[in-house]
Amino acid sequence: EAAEVLKRRLYRLSRESQDLLAVGSVLGKDFSIEMAADLAEIPRDRVLELLVEPRKNCLIWERASGNICSFMHDQIRETIIQTLPPARRALVHRRAAAYLSRHEPHRVFDIAVHHDAAGQSDLAKEFAIEAAEQARTSHALESAEQQYRIALRSFSARAEEPDFQVLYGLGDVLMLCGRYQEAEPFFERAIKCADSAALRAEVALKLGELAFKEDQKDRAIELWENALLSLGGKLPSALMVPFYLVREIAVQTLHTLLPRWFVGNITTEPSADDRLMWRLQSRLTYAYWYVRSKLVVLHLHLRGMNLAERYQPTSELAQFYSEHAPGMSLIPLSQRGIAYGRRSLQIRTEQNDIWGQGQSLHFLAIALYSAAQFEECVDVGRRSVRILERAGDYWEKHIAQYQVAASLYRLGRFTEAAQLAREAYDSGLAVGDFQVCGNIIEIWARATNGDVPQKILQCELDRHRSDVQGQAHVLLAQGIQLISDGRFEEAVQALDRGIQVTRNAGILNAYTSPLYAWKATALRGFLENTSPLTRSPRRTIIKDHCRAARKALLVALRFRNELPHALREYAWAQVFGNCNRRAVYLLKKSVLVARLQSAEYEQIQSRLLLQKVRLEMGCADAEKALENAERRHSAFRNEQLPQRMFSSIALVDRFDSLMESGRRIASAIDPTAILQTTADAARRLLR
Secondary structure, three states, X not given: OHHHHHHHHHHOOOHHHHHHHHHHHHHOOEXXXXXXXXXXXXXXXXXXXXXXHHXXXXXXXXXXXXXXXXXXOHHHHHHHHHOOOHHHHHHHHHHHHHHHHHHOOOOHHHHXXXXXXXOOHHHOHXXXXXXXXXXXXXXXXXXHHHHHHHHHHHHHHXXXXXXXXXXXXXXXXXXXXXXXXHHHHHHHHHHHHOOOHHHHHHHHHHHHHXXXXXXXXXXXXXXXXXXXXXXXXXXXXXXXXXXXXXXXXXXXXXXXXXXXXXXXXXXXXXXHHHHHHHXXXXXXXXXXXXXXXXXXXXXXXXXXXXXXXXXXXXXXXXXXXXHHHHHHHHOOOHHHHHXXXXXXXXXXXXXXXXXXXXXXXXXXXXXXXXXXXXXXXXXXXHHXXXXXXXXXXXXXXXXXXXHHHHHHHHOOOHHXXXXXXXXXXXXXXXXXXXXXXXXXXXXXXXXXXXXXXXXXXXHHHHOOXXXXXXXXXXXXXXXXXXXXXXXXXXXXXXXXXXXXXHHHHOOOOOOOOHHHHHHHHHHHHHHHHOOOOOOOOHHHHHHHHHHHHHHHHHHHHHOHHHHHHHHHHHHHHHHHOOOHHHHHHHHHHHHHHHHHHOOHHHHHHHHHHHHHHHHHOOOOOHHHHHHHHHHHHHHHHHHHHHHOOOHXXXXXXXXXXXXXXXXXXXXXXXXXXXXXXXXXXXXXXHO
C-alpha cells in the first residue's frame, strides 16, 4: 500500500523530474545536485527547477549546504530504482564511475561500486583493493568485505587468479566477523600465492588464529611454532626453559629498575621481520597459557617483551604489555600487571588503534579480576566489550564478557551474571566459538546454583577440547550442578578430574583455582547430607575434607578470588575437628576479605556460619546476630537466585529435569533410596 502511494506521487511528477530522481537514486540515498545534473545532461539551473516539485511532494529534501539532496525514505529510493530498466541503470553507473574518476578520484569506494554495478568489474580492481584496505584498517568490516568481493569479481572478469593481498584481506575480514569456516579457504589460497617466507608466516599467523578461535589449540601452536622457526626464531627445549627464563627475568629486572640505561632514549625502528616474529611469539604465549606450564608461558612472553622494549614503541610492544597484565597474575604480581595493562592502553590510544584499545582493556580486566578488583573489572570489561563489538572481533568480545560475568558473580550480582553468561554462550554457539561456550558455562552454573540445562552441560562435556582451562571449567560446572542435586560423591569425582587435568598440564591460575574450594564444598556436603547407611566412615571423610580445604586455602592465598570461600571451608574443617575458636578466627578473616573484595554473597555466607559457631560456643549476642545473618541470607537468595534463567527456556529445562528425575526414581530399589531421590527431584524442580 505504501509503495502504491509512492508510485502515485512519482507519476504526478514531470518526466524530466522522474529522470533526474532516477539518476539520483542510482547514486545513493544522498546525491550531489551537480553530479546528478552532469549525469542526466541537464543544466544546473534547470535541475534546481526540476527539484522543486519532488520537494513539495515530500520525496526529497535539500541539505543546508544546498549541494546535496537526500531521499526522505529508503523505500522511496527503492521504488524509483525499480522503475529504471537494467540497461539504463548500468549506463548511469558507468557515467557515475567516469565522473568520480575525473572530479573526485579519492572516492575509491563509490568508483569501485559503480564500475561493478555497471558490469565493468575489470575496471574496478585497483579502486576496490584500495577501498577494501582502508575499510579493513578502520574496522569497517562490512564495507571491506563488499570491496574485496568486487576485487575478486574483477580478477574473474580478467580471467586472472586473485592476488595475495585480496585473498589474505578477505580471509582476515571474514575471520573478524566470526565466519571462520568461510575464512579458512581464502587463507589456504593466500599461502599458496605467498612469494616469501615472511608472507607465508603472516598467513600462518592468521591460520593459527583461526584454529585457536575454533578451539584447535594444538594445531594453532604447530602453525605458529613452524612459522617462527621459518623466520629464524628459536624455541628452547623443555629442559632448558628454566635457565632461559632466569635470563629473561634478569633482563626485565634491569629494564624495570634502570630504564634510562637500558630502554630510554631509543630511536631505532624495528624491521618488519622482527615485528612479525614478535607477533608470533605473542600468539604462542596466548596459546601456551591454556595448555602449557607457566614457566613456558613466562619465558616466551618475557623474551618477546624484552626484545620489543629495545625499539621505539610499536603495536607489538603494546600487545606484550597487555599480555603482561594477565601474565603477572601467575606469579602473582597483579599490581605490576595492572600498571602494564594501563601502559598498553596508553600506547594504543596514542596510535589511535581502536581494536587494540579494546584488547588492552580486555587484558587489563583480566588483571583486575585476578587482583579481586571486581567493580573496576566490570567497568573496564564493559568498555572492552563495546569497543570489540564495534571492531567486529567477536572472539575477543566473548572472552571479555567472561571477565564481566565472572566479576558480577563475585560481587553477588547473580542475576546479571547468569544473563550475561547465557548471552555469551548463545553468541559463541552461533559463530562457532566453542571455547567461550566451555568457559562461560561455569559462571552460568555458579550464578544459578547449578541450574544449567542438562542437555547443554552434556553437550559441553562431550565436546572435544584441547583447551585444558576449558575442560576444567566444564568439569567445575558439572561438579556444581551435582552438588546442587545432592550427588556429592559424583561431584567430588568430577572436580577431581578437573584438578587432575590442570595439574597434568601444569596450569594453575585464578580461573582454575576454584576447583579446589568447590571440591572441599562437595566433601562437606557429603558429610552433612549423606545417610549413615551409604557413606564411608565419617573419620576418613573428615580427613579428606580437611586436606581438600587446606589445599584450597593454600591455592587461594596465591589466587585470592576464592579466598573467602576457602577460608570458610577450612573453618568448617576446624568445626568438624572441634576447634571452634580457630574456626571463628578463620570466619572473621573470611568476612573481612569478602568485604574488601565487595563479594556480597561470600560475606553473607561466612557471617551466617560465624554466628552459628558463636551460638554453639555460647556467645551472648550470637542468637540475635544469627537472626540478622539468616534474614540477610534469605533476602539475598530470594532476590538473586529465583531470577536465574529466562522464562523462555524455563519450561523446556524443567521438562528435561522431570524426565531425568523420573528415570532416577524408577531405577531406585529400596524405599529409602526412592524417598531420597524423590526429595532431590523436588528440590531441583521447585527451587
